[in-house]
Amino acid sequence: VNETQQLARLIVRSQPQDIPAAVGHEARRCILHWLGCSVAGSRQESVQCALAAVDELSGPRLATVLGRKEKLDVGHAAFINGVSADVLSFSDTHPATLIHPGGVIGSAALALAERAGAQGKPVSGVRFLHAFVIGFQVACRVGLSVYPWHYRRGWHITGTAGIFGAAAAAGMLMQLDERQMVWALGIAATQSAGLREMFGTMSKNLHIGRAAQGGLMAALLAGKNFTSSERSLEAPRGFAEVLGHAPDLAAITADFGSRHEILQNTYKPFPCGVVLHPVIEGCALLSTANRIQAGTVRRIALRCNPLVLELTGILSPATTLEAKLSVYHAAAAATVAGQGTLQEFTPEFIHHPDVLALREKVDVVVQAGMGEDEADVTIELVDGRAFHCHIEHAIGSADRPMSDRDMQDKFRGLTAALLPASQVDGLIEACGRLETLDDAAQLASLATARGTA
Amino acid sequence: VNETQQLARLIVRSQPQDIPAAVGHEARRCILHWLGCSVAGSRQESVQCALAAVDELSGPRLATVLGRKEKLDVGHAAFINGVSADVLSFSDTHPATLIHPGGVIGSAALALAERAGAQGKPVSGVRFLHAFVIGFQVACRVGLSVYPWHYRRGWHITGTAGIFGAAAAAGMLMQLDERQMVWALGIAATQSAGLREMFGTMSKNLHIGRAAQGGLMAALLAGKNFTSSERSLEAPRGFAEVLGHAPDLAAITADFGSRHEILQNTYKPFPCGVVLHPVIEGCALLSTANRIQAGTVRRIALRCNPLVLELTGILSPATTLEAKLSVYHAAAAATVAGQGTLQEFTPEFIHHPDVLALREKVDVVVQAGMGEDEADVTIELVDGRAFHCHIEHAIGSADRPMSDRDMQDKFRGLTAALLPASQVDGLIEACGRLETLDDAAQLASLATARGTA
Numbered sequence: 071v072n073e074t075q076q077l078a079r080l081i082v083r084s085q086p087q088d089i090p091a092a093v094g095h096e097a098r099r100c101i102l103h104w105l106g107c108s109v110a111g112s113r114q115e116s117v118q119c120a121l122a123a124v125d126e127l128s129g130p131r132l133a134t135v136l137g138r139k140e141k142l143d144v145g146h147a148a149f150i151n152g153v154s155a156d157v158l159s160f161s162d163t164h165p166a167t168l169i170h171p172g173g174v175i176g177s178a179a180l181a182l183a184e185r186a187g188a189q190g191k192p193v194s195g196v197r198f199l200h201a202f203v204i205g206f207q208v209a210c211r212v213g214l215s216v217y218p219w220h221y222r223r224g225w226h227i228t229g230t231a232g233i234f235g236a237a238a239a240a241g242m243l244m245q246l247d248e249r250q251m252v253w254a255l256g257i258a259a260t261q262s263a264g265l266r267e268m269f270g271t272m273s274k275n276l277h278i279g280r281a282a283q284g285g286l287m288a289a290l291l292a293g294k295n296f297t298s299s300e301r302s303l304e305a306p307r308g309f310a311e312v313l314g315h316a317p318d319l320a321a322i323t324a325d326f327g328s329r330h331e332i333l334q335n336t337y338k339p340f341p342c343g344v345v346l347h348p349v350i351e352g353c354a355l356l357s358t359a360n361r362i363q364a365g366t367v368r369r370i371a372l373r374c375n376p377l378v379l380e381l382t383g384i385l386s387p388a389t390t391l392e393a394k395l396s397v398y399h400a401a402a403a404a405t406v407a408g409q410g411t412l413q414e415f416t417p418e419f420i421h422h423p424d425v426l427a428l429r430e431k432v433d434v435v436v437q438a439g440m441g442e443d444e445a446d447v448t449i450e451l452v453d454g455r456a457f458h459c460h461i462e463h464a465i466g467s468a469d470r471p472m473s474d475r476d477m478q479d480k481f482r483g484l485t486a487a488l489l490p491a492s493q494v495d496g497l498i499e500a501c502g503r504l505e506t507l508d509d510a511a512q513l514a515s516l517a518t519a520r521g522t523a
Numbered sequence: 524v525n526e527t528q529q530l531a532r533l534i535v536r537s538q539p540q541d542i543p544a545a546v547g548h549e550a551r552r553c554i555l556h557w558l559g560c561s562v563a564g565s566r567q568e569s570v571q572c573a574l575a576a577v578d579e580l581s582g583p584r585l586a587t588v589l590g591r592k593e594k595l596d597v598g599h600a601a602f603i604n605g606v607s608a609d610v611l612s613f614s615d616t617h618p619a620t621l622i623h624p625g626g627v628i629g630s631a632a633l634a635l636a637e638r639a640g641a642q643g644k645p646v647s648g649v650r651f652l653h654a655f656v657i658g659f660q661v662a663c664r665v666g667l668s669v670y671p672w673h674y675r676r677g678w679h680i681t682g683t684a685g686i687f688g689a690a691a692a693a694g695m696l697m698q699l700d701e702r703q704m705v706w707a708l709g710i711a712a713t714q715s716a717g718l719r720e721m722f723g724t725m726s727k728n729l730h731i732g733r734a735a736q737g738g739l740m741a742a743l744l745a746g747k748n749f750t751s752s753e754r755s756l757e758a759p760r761g762f763a764e765v766l767g768h769a770p771d772l773a774a775i776t777a778d779f780g781s782r783h784e785i786l787q788n789t790y791k792p793f794p795c796g797v798v799l800h801p802v803i804e805g806c807a808l809l810s811t812a813n814r815i816q817a818g819t820v821r822r823i824a825l826r827c828n829p830l831v832l833e834l835t836g837i838l839s840p841a842t843t844l845e846a847k848l849s850v851y852h853a854a855a856a857a858t859v860a861g862q863g864t865l866q867e868f869t870p871e872f873i874h875h876p877d878v879l880a881l882r883e884k885v886d887v888v889v890q891a892g893m894g895e896d897e898a899d900v901t902i903e904l905v906d907g908r909a910f911h912c913h914i915e916h917a918i919g920s921a922d923r924p925m926s927d928r929d930m931q932d933k934f935r936g937l938t939a940a941l942l943p944a945s946q947v948d949g950l951i952e953a954c955g956r957l958e959t960l961d962d963a964a965q966l967a968s969l970a971t972a973r974g975t976a
Contacts, residue, residue, distance in 0.1 A: 119747045123744045123749060126582065129580040256724070268709065268751055270752075272750045273710055291576045
């Protein structure tokens, strides 16, 4: 069996009408979510440094840097939008592979949609959604063929497998034929890279950008009949054997048209490790429902899974990174703000007097029987009243996925400070009716910051 | 020991005056040789396709596409010049790692020299040579740390290790500080890619281009303080452990300043497998010395190492690739032409009546005792005369490296059809006195084809 050729054939022969409604729905959510992450990440240092480095290389500035005013050529736009998608570590996750597919696939596809629009042949919303779904599928299926050995070995799978998905989506938007798609997958395979050693540095974000850009480049090259191996996935010196061990090649194409990986996709409601999610949800819920003022709180009593203190036990966090590892901060901040967004993890908020005072009042009791997505929260006031709630499964967990409304709220939280309200609403609306758009590049213009670069 | 930081320190602290004269001499030869390969390769299909794909992405066209009229931004020029360096499989080889370093290091360094010139701060020949020597050293040392397991596993080491050398050379020309150099090496590490499965396709050439471009990109990013791991070579999830097995980390920095890998570099005199080299040399020598006309030959009798028939036994080659695997063609062609250049492996030459007639007259006897670089050649004429020579060690073998004159002849053979004679002479002259150049980018302008793009 030649998996590479089989995969290319499945990609090229796939039709938009083959995509089930539920898959299209999840793809619209995933695209909105990625756009939110990239807009929110667009002012972070990784993005600033990368943009400063590549700006001098930019070709015709056809493509949008999400959340900003600058434009770049399509390759570099895909790169920067991949970096920004990852920088807040707030992306989507395909649990079976730990791939964060949205940013890689989206960044490659959107840049090509803008290119097509500039060439007077816009990519419709239907075609964009279709390419996104298949690109997502390809990245995750390739990932499944080598996971978990590949990830344990030290490969950052979002980069290494993501590039295949980016190449597939880009190739579809360029309408590559089957042979060219084989080459695009091969050119992706032979650029596949990214080490987990980079976690904690800007180069982690680089992986997502380079995978998007490299996948796009693979499609551009294949479109000019630049050749590659036609067995790049399965050959003895191909991707799966060289970057994997005893790969499960069948995972690549099995039930390709009927078992869509995107239906397994998950999203983080809060910008920190998942063990803190039930705590934040409980505190925010009680605070909001009861209009609790920080000064009136006597004690916040938590019962949680033991991992909470093991992973997030920092008592006096000073930085954003430390605050994300502090249950004390998380509980105090969610109580003060009634929410747990990026805002509540900024240095300003961490050092806010109300938060500093309240985190001293957080008592944590861990209990082996509690689920990782479970928490019991009691907020006692100085006037003697107490409010209690029990979060059995935190929002965003497998048992309680985020609703469309939750996704929209997260998107608003990510973008409100950076885009005008009309554009925030416009993006939610446009993603919601993506299949009706004549030109998917509208998403890019709606995600552009106002003013001049 | 932290190898990455140690290596960065060695790179940054190295001074041009630390480079021994013999090392500088070999670097000048290597640079001339690479320029010849890239110019000669510049019209091949890999280059045409790649150029067609990236042209639309090009930023400011500051940099030369060697051997052609087009210009590209520095990143894409490094890419294309890397592709052209490799496309004829005629490059230099570092025998201990099988890396072909010249094209990767040269392409990155030359593009940055052109950038510097455009910014009014030209890179002197002294600095260029220095960066080239150190970049060469870094690529080979990183390669040594993982060879041979890495290569056997399926990694195309010219790409995977080459990118470190390109990053080092580029970083030196950008005058990165030590910390930035650590990051540049890390950004190189996490882009390191290239599968041997691509051999026989254009994507093999891609590896050299992407390594040059990726190394240059690593230096540009690091120059803007884009961070990476500071242990990218040695960490458990770093380059050597993930892409290698039981790596020899000490090889990276041991005797870095005194044991120069470039002194081991080798060059092919003829554009085919080395087992044919003594045959071609012998036939060309007899033909030239005795002004032999093809029509006057009765028989060409060869005694060779058994590998000759094993690897190059094709009787009636029809294509360039087949001709390179045919001792019959090689002997006939070298006798007809008095040389064995690219010209003698073109389809036109392969089907030339004199060559077709003569290859029927080639008799090959293999003999176990003959060296791989040895051949015994007798050309018998119809008039009864016979000429004989014995090649004990073919030119280009370890025992008989190509002289400077041989290198110049090869360079002329590579470039004569594509550049005006004045530029061919100019390049030989400029490489010969590289340390006296005020602006190393002169090499690029001398290697530009005439006319408009």
